Amino acid sequence: MGKQTPLYQQHLDANGKIVDFGGWDMPIHYGSQLQEHNVVREDAGMFDVSHMTIVDIAGPEALAYLQKILANDVSKLGFTGKALYTGMLNEEGGVIDDLIVYKMEGWYRTVVNCGTREKDLAWMNKQIEAFDATLTERPELAMVAVQGPNAIEKVKQVRTEQADLISELKVFQGLPVGEWFYARTGYTGEDGLEIIVPAAEVAQFWDALIAAGVAPTGLGARDTLRLEAGMNLYGNDMDDSISPLQAGMGWTIAWEPSDRDFIGRKALEAQKAAGIPSKLVGIVLETRGVMRSHQKVVVDLGDGNQGEGEITSGTFSPTLQHSIAMARVPYDTGSECNIEMRGKLIPARVVKMPFVRNGKKVFE
Amino acid sequence: MSNIPAELKYVESHEWLRKEEDGTITVGITDFAQAALGDVVFIELPEVGAEVEADEDIAVVESVKAASDVYAPIAGKIVAVNEELVDAPEKANEDPYGDAWFFRMEPTDPNVLDGLMTAEDYAAKCE
Numbered sequence: 001m002g003k004q005t006p007l008y009q010q011h012l013d014a015n016g017k018i019v020d021f022g023g024w025d026m027p028i029h030y031g032s033q034l035q036e037h038n039v040v041r042e043d044a045g046m047f048d049v050s051h052m053t054i055v056d057i058a059g060p061e062a063l064a065y066l067q068k069i070l071a072n073d074v075s076k077l078g079f080t081g082k083a084l085y086t087g088m089l090n091e092e093g094g095v096i097d098d099l100i101v102y103k104m105e106g107w108y109r110t111v112v113n114c115g116t117r118e119k120d121l122a123w124m125n126k127q128i129e130a131f132d133a134t135l136t137e138r139p140e141l142a143m144v145a146v147q148g149p150n151a152i153e154k155v156k157q158v159r160t161e162q163a164d165l166i167s168e169l170k171v172f173q174g175l176p177v178g179e180w181f182y183a184r185t186g187y188t189g190e191d192g193l194e195i196i197v198p199a200a201e202v203a204q205f206w207d208a209l210i211a212a213g214v215a216p217t218g219l220g221a222r223d224t225l226r227l228e229a230g231m232n233l234y235g236n237d238m239d240d241s242i243s244p245l246q247a248g249m250g251w252t253i254a255w256e257p258s259d260r261d262f263i264g265r266k267a268l269e270a271q272k273a274a275g276i277p278s279k280l281v282g283i284v285l286e287t288r289g290v291m292r293s294h295q296k297v298v299v300d301l302g303d304g305n306q307g308e309g310e311i312t313s314g315t316f317s318p319t320l321q322h323s324i325a326m327a328r329v330p331y332d333t334g335s336e337c338n339i340e341m342r343g344k345l346i347p348a349r350v351v352k353m354p355f356v357r358n359g360k361k362v363f364e
Numbered sequence: 365m366s367n368i369p370a371e372l373k374y375v376e377s378h379e380w381l382r383k384e385e386d387g388t389i390t391v392g393i394t395d396f397a398q399a400a401l402g403d404v405v406f407i408e409l410p411e412v413g414a415e416v417e418a419d420e421d422i423a424v425v426e427s428v429k430a431a432s433d434v435y436a437p438i439a440g441k442i443v444a445v446n447e448e449l450v451d452a453p454e455k456a457n458e459d460p461y462g463d464a465w466f467f468r469m470e471p472t473d474p475n476v477l478d479g480l481m482t483a484e485d486y487a488a489k490c491e
Contacts, residue, residue, distance in 0.1 A: 032457075033428050034403040220402065220428060288406050290426045316405040316428055342424075342431065 005050035006142050006199040010206045014216045022115040024051040033220035037318040041359045044148035045217035051114040054141050058107035059133035069127050073254035077103035081173040086252050089264030093243040102174045113234050142202035147192030158208045189229025189357050224315050230353030237312040237326050248280040276331050282353035283325045290316045291325035296340040299333045319356045366396040373477045374486035375437040392465045396490045401427035404456040409445040438476045444468040
């Protein structure tokens with residue numbers, strides 16, 4: 001038996017099919033992954049993401065510390081609650097983890113992945129020694145993501161006393177109310193909230209959301225939703241050996257100011273100067289079949305040269321009704337490729353991600 | 365709980381078989397199999413007329429989770445395939461013993477079903 005979140009009984013009550021997920025017993029679906037996916041695109045669904053790791057950073061040098069360990073620049077956060085997405089890199093420029101940082105009043109909140117918790121905390125604890133700052137993990141807090149076009153309205157029905165605060169949240173902003181924390185962020189490509197809740201109160205909150213018509217949604221749909229939205233999954237689409245430049249995360253690197261010496265900067269500059277060896281692209285297969293992780297991608301590099309890449313995440317897109325994938329391919333890959341599936345090469349197209357945003361197809 | 369109709373026969377690879385009045389044998393995947401696969405999104409079926417060996421992979425089920433082979437449970441000839449299932453693969457989840465039959469075979473050995481698992485045997489295997 002793995003670790004259980006404070007919502008474990010709720011998952012059983014909703015007929016959740018429980019699987020091991022990074023040492024946690026989590027619901028993969030509650031009956032139909034496809035239906036749960038569609039509910040998030042069309043109405044409102046909710047995910048238990050209490051397994052994710054919340055780490056608060058405070059102290060006089062909290063900002064300087066985060067500016068050292070993160071590739072994006074926390075000093076860009078202009079107002080309280082504003083969030084940014086960033087990689088935390090090793091000296092070689094590889095991604096230790098991807099995370100969100102929220103700027104609070106004199107402190108910062110970060111949310112990191114569950115599967116990387118131990119190495120993240122070890123790294124963050126080691127780096128903080130040089131700074132007058134503190135790092136506090138918050139395992140007593142649970143987290144629920146409520147996502148979909150009607151998600152915010154339904155949360156407001158349940159948390160009426162916070163409706164005004166929720167209405168005023170800008171995209172990518174999160175604000176605390178006591179121990180609760182409401183953030184307009186997500187991992188689905190839909191509008192919605194990620195809400196941090198004291199563990200003792202989360203079951204009641206979940207039940208109230210069900211009563212308001214929010215559908216429990218499993219990790220299976222979470223994966224198809226994030227892939228349609230073109231969002232990376234740590235461990236699939238990037239890892240310690242892959243730089244943000246190779247993972248579609250170039251936009252998260254703050255090169256200016258040029259004297260900010262964040263960890264990994266020198267390696268990224270060297271990689272840029274030498275030529276980036278690979279890139280992460282979106283692939284669509286509009287015929288039958290489903291692309292899966294680790295399948296081989298064959299690309300034509302011109303002049304009769306062929307190159308090889310690999311699917312990093314692949315699935316059937318319920319919104320588009322065909323397969324979509326992310327793949328790491330040679331940097332000079334053009335708009336066409338072939339996927340090796342079950343011993344055959346199947347032609348597919350390279351497209352700009354995301355695939356789906358706010359329920360609609362985006363790519364050409 | 366898995367639904368395992370008593371009147372059918374079963375094989376280890378989670379297919380069910382039913383003898384029709386004309387001596388042909390209808391094949392599909394079990395309720396246990398569809399639940400394990402999750403939502404089915406594509407199905408590939410064999411060619412009508414194909415002569416197949418037992419345990420030969422002759423069809424594919426792609427679900428949201430994975431691609432899985434479907435095996436010929438017995439030796440024989442494929443005499444019909446369910447084209448409607450190709451257009452509505454979700455039927456494999458909704459009605460695995462009815463609308464979602466996969467193919468029909470003319471068995472090489474007319475008594476082949478006698479040696480296969482009963483519902484009781486199969487239920488014990490699925491526990």
